[in-house]
Amino acid sequence: MKMFQFTGDRASLLSLLWIYLTVNYIYCDVFILHDAKYLKAFLSGNVGNMNITEEFLLMFSMIMQIPMIMIVLSKCLTFPFNKYFNLVAGIITTSVQTFTVIMGGTLYYMFFSFFEIATGLLIIYLAATWKQETA
Numbered sequence: 001m002k003m004f005q006f007t008g009d010r011a012s013l014l015s016l017l018w019i020y021l022t023v024n025y026i027y028c029d030v031f032i033l034h035d036a037k038y039l040k041a042f043l044s045g046n047v048g049n050m051n052i053t054e055e056f057l058l059m060f061s062m063i064m065q066i067p068m069i070m071i072v073l074s075k076c077l078t079f080p081f082n083k084y085f086n087l088v089a090g091i092i093t094t095s096v097q098t099f100t101v102i103m104g105g106t107l108y109y110m111f112f113s114f115f116e117i118a119t120g121l122l123i124i125y126l127a128a129t130w131k132q133e134t135a
Contacts, residue, residue: 010130014086014123015074021093021119022067028112035106048103066093079132086127094120 008016032038041047050056070089077085094117101113 010126011074011082014082014126015071017119017123017126018067018070018074021116021123022071024112024116024119025064025067028109028116031108031112032106038106063093063096079130083127083130086123086130090120090123090127094124 033042038047042052045052066089070086073085074082097113097116097120101110101117105113
């Protein structure tokens with residue numbers, strides 16, 4: 001007996017996973033603002049060893065654009081580009097998230113990171129094993 005069965009195509013599933021991943025990223029980033037220690041650090045412009053500068057925020061924005069654009073691209077790209085872009089984007093986002101976990105964090109950050117990394121690994125797996133359907 002199957003527990004899960006997705007009835008759509010691979011492109012739709014990948015798009016749905018990018019939505020799930022993006023929502024987790026956003027909610028974790030909003031959630032951290034409820035932690036007074038981190039809120040004060042963000043307001044001071046220095047969190048841990050990171051200076052929150054305009055350039056830092058631009059780089060962070062560029063990284064966060066990857067999962068958001070993949071929501072759309074997963075539904076629009078032709079097969080070979082879709083497979084390649086999902087694979088590369090999955091590797092980039094999962095690597096960045098894994099790196100941030102290695103740097104440490106709060107319990108709730110680690111909780112969100114578990115789901116973010118697991119989703120990224122699933123995206124990588126689905127992209128890597130995706131075979132073009134023959135008509």
